Amino acid sequence: MKKILFATTALVATAGIASAQGVEVSGSAEVGIVGGDRYQEIQTDSVGDFDGFENVDQLWTDVEVTFTMSGEADNGLTFGASVQLDEAANANGTDDGGATWFLAFGGARLDMGDTDGAFDAAMTEAALVGTIDDTETEYLAFNANSGLDGDYDGQIARFSYSFDAFTGFLSVEMDDTGEYEPIYGIGFSYAGNVGGLNLGVGIGYQQGDEDNSEDSYARGAADIADAVGDLPAGTYSDSELFETAYRASGADAEEVMGISLSLGTDNGFTGILNYSEAEYASVAGLDQDTETSTVVGVFYTMNALSLGLSYSQYDDQYGLDGLEANGYALAMNYDLGGGLVVQAGYAQSDVSIDGNGINEDFDSDNYSLGLSMSF
Template identity: 30%
Template sequence: MKKVLFATTALIATAGVAAAEVKFSGYGRFGIGYIEDRSTNDNVSDTALVSRFRLNIDGITETDGGVRFEGRVRLQADDDASTGEAGSAGLNGARFSVIFGGLRVDAGNVAGAFDNLANYYGNEPGLENFIGQYSGVDYEFLAYSSTGSGANAVFFQYAVGDFAFGASYDQNTTNNGNTALGGADQWDISATYTFNNITAALAYGQTDGPAGADDPSLVVLTLGAEFGDFSGTLFVGRDSDTPLNDAGEETDGTNYGISAAYNVGSALTLTAAYGDGSADGDTQQYGIGAIYDLGGGASLRGGIGRSKVGSADGTTRADFGAQFNF
């Protein structure tokens, strides 16, 4: 994402202390989206305007010793996919970071080890990135919230050479059905290694289960590679002791997926993704998309795909529109 510095402020009067700065960055997107049988309400059309405006606000300063302090909040406005109307807009929870060399520590509304894992999301087709290789995963891990307060958690990462190690901890999560006594402890860890044009990453996470039950968990292995104009990712995982889906079908099992991107020319990139799982209640997704670079951080994007949850009927989805980064 191209980031442009809009405003900086030199604040601190102490001699030799680096200047503080405030940065604004983000993107906007808008277009047309189609969801088959979008709603049971006859007055809601399957085709509707889709949009998002995202503004990141970062406050940054650095000490004499080279320790960098950051704070981020995000303003975001989205459409409501279920109704085709404008959705909620507001300020999310704050994330605070301390960075020194290869060490980074985040606190507050943080992304955990899975949410930060290299190639977890892969290439997601569509203006709205509605198809993912990870679709078979039913475990709810610690993730950054763009529109809510998020978790009050901590994330740690250390990178040295070609290796990177990460870990996160959330003391009172309600993920994976853990609502008793206000929540349960959740943690995850990861390791990443990059060699030449290939990146391999492995992560494991676990949540304290309800009294008398096993602890829900997830393990994921990803591989990503670039070969000239082609890039691709592989995804394999396994979740256990996750809740049944809405139809009461089993969701524990192996998850797998693949995604790819190919630069056809100087401006056009084609994308594709497929995700599924071995359990009866897992979500299967597949689709293709295209991105046409207009220059200056603007592009035309679109995609078409299909999603199916367990034994339920599949749903076709498509979109097309413009995105501009700033």
């Protein structure tokens, strides 16, 4: 009994110290069921030969614990950091490991680590209703405005300055190997009330290294070769091979620019429009063009109910002439109170190519249903 009392007293004392130092602990959990083409598995027959792709329903569980630390210097400079428990073990000096740090004074702020570049920070993502496995943002045609973020190690430094309703952003992401030039970004955003409507406008630009963009095609080809090489023996349709290649590969853009518009009303409606263009390095033997992306989202909230619908389209994706992806997503939340929310989502994409000597297509869908818990 004395040991229990002592331990409890020590825990309370420690919690008081943590609170005084500006340390907060928060958490979230998700549980449910997911399925669709996103979770498809390769089937084989009795002798191990290919027997088709099959969508698999799976149980979903996820838990995250986040530590948020903040403080203030004598001169009014505020500072802080945050890290998720499951990512902290991966952190080192040149890899943020999912952690972020900030310094702020007045309208000026510096963020470093696992944070958005200037392009993403200025744009508004068309995803206001959540799902347990990000169904509404992980479908193949969706563009989350990440721009060139993560083309290197994902550790980003971003400076921002806010004045009234306007905010400006500058960012840089560096290649730890020293082989490629840094990725620089700039962005501007406005958020204010105009005529009783909540208006948001964002514009962003990022520029990377042309050599990295060119080399990314070779890396993508190697990824395709590995993915196809890992397939079991058997007979595959051209569509199945195209889907395997598409899911395994990608390319890094040399530069990207975009604009974002959002409009909200006091009765729960919000509309978002994103448009961006990306340029890729020229590669001999490929028919290439400017990649364009359009995303439209409509969202409605009334009391405990939230609904979202988005439509997305890529033209000449990865700079490849004729590669297109379009799709839509539906999401629903019902807030039960106390941090418990019912979440459901469905998304569908169509991917096709008619260029570079290929004419194929495939479709993909995924769904999720479950509970989200925040603590």
